[in-house]
Amino acid sequence: MNEDPITHRYIQSRAWFQRAEESLVEGVNSPSRGAAFYPGGPVFLEHGRGSHVWDVDGNEYIDFMMSFGATIQGHAHPKIIDVVTRTIALGSHFAAATPAEVEAAERVCRMVPTAEVVRFANTGSEATMLALRLARAHTARTKFLKFEGHYHGWYDPYCLNGHSHPIAQLGPPEDPTKIPDSDGIPSSVFDDVIVAPWNDVPTLENILRRHGRELAAIITEPIMANMGCILPHDGYLQKVCDLAHEYDALFILDEVVTGFRYAPGGCQEYYGLKPDISTFGKALGAGFPIGAVAGPRSILDRMRWGDQMVLHYGTFNSHRLTMRVVAENLDLLSAEGTYKKLHAIGNAAIAGLREVFRRRKVPAIVQGFGPMYQIYFTEKDAIHDYRDYCTYVDTRRYSHFVHLLMEQGIYMTPSNGLHWIISTVHSEKDVATLVVAVDQSCRELGF
Numbered sequence: 273m274n275e276d277p278i279t280h281r282y283i284q285s286r287a288w289f290q291r292a293e294e295s296l297v298e299g300v301n302s303p304s305r306g307a308a309f310y311p312g313g314p315v316f317l318e319h320g321r322g323s324h325v326w327d328v329d330g331n332e333y334i335d336f337m338m339s340f341g342a343t344i345q346g347h348a349h350p351k352i353i354d355v356v357t358r359t360i361a362l363g364s365h366f367a368a369a370t371p372a373e374v375e376a377a378e379r380v381c382r383m384v385p386t387a388e389v390v391r392f393a394n395t396g397s398e399a400t401m402l403a404l405r406l407a408r409a410h411t412a413r414t415k416f417l418k419f420e421g422h423y424h425g426w427y428d429p430y431c432l433n434g435h436s437h438p439i440a441q442l443g444p445p446e447d448p449t450k451i452p453d454s455d456g457i458p459s460s461v462f463d464d465v466i467v468a469p470w471n472d473v474p475t476l477e478n479i480l481r482r483h484g485r486e487l488a489a490i491i492t493e494p495i496m497a498n499m500g501c502i503l504p505h506d507g508y509l510q511k512v513c514d515l516a517h518e519y520d521a522l523f524i525l526d527e528v529v530t531g532f533r534y535a536p537g538g539c540q541e542y543y544g545l546k547p548d549i550s551t552f553g554k555a556l557g558a559g560f561p562i563g564a565v566a567g568p569r570s571i572l573d574r575m576r577w578g579d580q581m582v583l584h585y586g587t588f589n590s591h592r593l594t595m596r597v598v599a600e601n602l603d604l605l606s607a608e609g610t611y612k613k614l615h616a617i618g619n620a621a622i623a624g625l626r627e628v629f630r631r632r633k634v635p636a637i638v639q640g641f642g643p644m645y646q647i648y649f650t651e652k653d654a655i656h657d658y659r660d661y662c663t664y665v666d667t668r669r670y671s672h673f674v675h676l677l678m679e680q681g682i683y684m685t686p687s688n689g690l691h692w693i694i695s696t697v698h699s700e701k702d703v704a705t706l707v708v709a710v711d712q713s714c715r716e717l718g719f
């Protein structure tokens with residue numbers, strides 16, 4: 273019998289991991305679930321209900337990762353189960369026109385301010401891939417600008433400067449060194465990508481003076497959600513939009529994380545923005561695979577069949593089962609008070625964590641608001657951009673901290689680059705339990 277309490281807690285997970293390594297690369301299907309963040313092997317989850325999940329050893333957790341934000345209605349929501357059961361009994365998918373996709377699209381167009389029309393795909397990566405193709409076709413330009421530390425999926429040209437690196441490797445802000453996130457991408461792909469620091473208007477203006485006229489688009493996350501949770505400075509996003517237009521480039525807002533989370537119409541509603549193209553995923557599908565591109569007809573109509581059309585095929589586009597889930601999910605999200613509650617629970621969690629860190633004198637801050645936030649172990653008052661993150665954030669301590677939390681029944685990814693998610697089913701009780709667990713973990717860290 274193993275006497276180590278930690279190993280003892282995860283006996284079945286360890287056994288599954290050993291078995292998984294026989295048939296899966298690294299024992300997982302996405303590197304963020306594997307050895308990079310779980311040196312001893314990941315926890316294998318078996319089932320979920322509401323805001324809670326259970327692993328294969330029977331350990332129960334409150335889930336604050338929520339499938340990287342995809343399960344905005346929590347797990348096994350009765351209304352989602354009901355719609356899935358009713359729909360699948362009549363066939364899962366026909367790869368043909370269906371009423372289900374029309375009803376889902378109508379709701380997206382109703383909720384998202386700039387969605388005159390929408391095109392469904394299966395993942396956020398597909399959505400951003402399509403957005404770039406549309407922008408290139410619309411402007412007849414090839415290059416585009418992305419920001420350091422922003423993640424837009426794993427399509428070749430986006431896989432640049434998305435991981436954290438020592439500051440010495442980053443190059444000057446006005447001409448960042450291009451650092452590929454993946455092997456296997458021809459370096460010529462990156463000739464068409466201009467990289468800029470985020471939240472820094474003068475440097476962006478400087479870069480645009482050199483490259484602005486070549487750009488098809490500037491793509492940005494509204495809240496930087498892949499270096500934790502970094503908020504835009506006041507007026508910054510509008511300024512990026514204006515600058516893109518000054519150079520006749522499109523402004524693509526990647527709302528894969530923020531869409532349907534901060535407001536019914538995502539961050540474009542929250543911040544009052546008018547992107548030319550916006551992309552969605554995650555929360556839109558309430559746990560089912562989804563991606564979507566939305567915008568005006570003048571741009572999206574380029575996908576209409578014809579000689580110079582923008583190609584977008586997909587056997588599983590507007591998957592019927594997912595479309596029914598999307599419609600149900602959007603109806604649930606549209607109910608009176610939903611976003612007020614999401615924000616209130618999230619803000620209560622943030623306040624509770626800040627209070628623990630203050631009381632125990634932990635050098636840690638909590639950034640974000642409402643349904644999404646992240647903790648940074650740092651001496652700084654704020655993390656404003658990628659370079660701050662690379663320089664001042666103790667990601668190893670964060671990882672250790674999250675592993676301690678997991679032992680106390682809080683489920684979260686140990687990756688500091690991700691963020692805590694509040695779903696519609698998290699409760700004040702969940703927040704209270706979280707605060708106690710964070711207090712205990714800080715004590716175990718020696719504070």
Ligand SMILES: Cc1ncc(COP(=O)(O)O)c(C=O)c1O
Nearest residue numbers: 395396397423424425528529553
């Ligand atoms: C901002 C952003 N865009 C796009 C994507 C890609 O979405 P998916 O993982 O569904 O392909 C992600 C995924 O995390 C993301 O955070």
